[in-house]
Amino acid sequence: MGSPVYMQIFEDIKKKINNTELKPGDIVPSEAALCRDYGASRMTVRKGLALLVNEGYIYSIPGKGNFVSKPESNKYTIYFDEMENPINRVDQTRLLEVTIIMPDEKLAGELCTTRNKNVIMIRRLFYTEGVPVAYDVKYLLYHKGMPIVEKEIEHATFTEMISNNMPIFALKKEIMIYAQIPDEEIKRHLNIYHNLSLLVVEQKLFDKEEKPMGLGITYFRGDYIRLQGTNA
Amino acid sequence: MGSPVYMQIFEDIKKKINNTELKPGDIVPSEAALCRDYGASRMTVRKGLALLVNEGYIYSIPGKGNFVSKPESNKYTIYFDEMENPINRVDQTRLLEVTIIMPDEKLAGELCTTRNKNVIMIRRLFYTEGVPVAYDVKYLLYHKGMPIVEKEIEHATFTEMISNNMPIFALKKEIMIYAQIPDEEIKRHLNIYHNLSLLVVEQKLFDKEEKPMGLGITYFRGDYIRLQGTNA
DNA sequence: GAGTGGTCTAGACCACTCA
């Protein structure tokens, strides 16, 4: 029993919640009561309770008490990287095009910019063992230090392109996942001759002021990629 | 400036990390130094640092110091619910079948069971505004209190089916997302006559001993669903 | 041995809720 007191408190209460001995909405014994039960000081008890709060088991209402939470049952954590996924990895890329474009209505809206502002467009193909597995398009709002050198762009992930000149902790990212039938251009790029679905992943990156910095759309062959996640 | 001292410490250091004034791998000023800087007690300083640890900004090495982390740049949180998604919601369901089956090799493997154990199979259709949008199959390992009453199953999400008799906090869940072309049966169920992709979401639920309790596969019309997430 | 973080105490004052 070498484990710290606050850990005991944490584990004990967690067990009671998992046993339904304490149910969502129930009040947890008060801090003073826990101090008595464990012969511990209040700071120690609070440290145990803080762990339960962090893991979403309980929440506090000042002046009232600590209460058992309703679990968030449909929350998942997934790790996504254009270049690497649970069943495969990109081992080669081909740069199709790097150009400056004027965005159309839709793209300007997505990037919260106007149609007369320059946008860098990067189109690439990703390969695994010589086979094209994904078609990738990025739109970056131009700003100083932006990589427009082919060498820097060709093998970079979206985050890498932008984090060259932007501290990465400040980035907010959104992801959108959907399924689609390939159009003729994508079929040609990905050597698709028969019926095949695409898994499309859109990534949008924001700066710390919540302004969009870029949009990336990756069209994966459906038989190439699976995204995995857990509620851990 | 009514905000607590520990919050000041937290914000200040966070800002320095986002400014790259402190870079990944750098050492954070020692707790003693921060006590001096802020005229605060050690417990207060430690509370501020604990926040940074929780949010993944720093980590501690006992006897050495606190260090700035490398950010996890490809981690996303998504909320998935069979019945409800960002662009639509299921407003009606139809139970196609509830039966007891013996699993085939593949399913037995997925559920870590043997081919002679009973498995409950539930097949349903989901509708939005009268249109079939998803075909849903669940496989549940039978155990006491399992819902086999149609009324209880028809409108339940996967988690609800199982959490009736199992404390929900103990559940571990895995999710897998991929794109697929519909087979003839699914085309018939979902009234698909032209080319259309499916977005397939597999959910696997585990008990607290990490043993699988059930597998759910939902085949969504590609034009019906988009999954969204953020790195928040 | 000096410095570091990890655990813990026994108090304190505050704002809040509830009866």
Added chain:
DNA sequence: GAGTGGTCTAGACCACTCT
């Protein structure tokens, strides 16, 4: 006014790292 959680202090002892 009694009870609750939120913040904070000024100490303490420990195990650890580094030199």
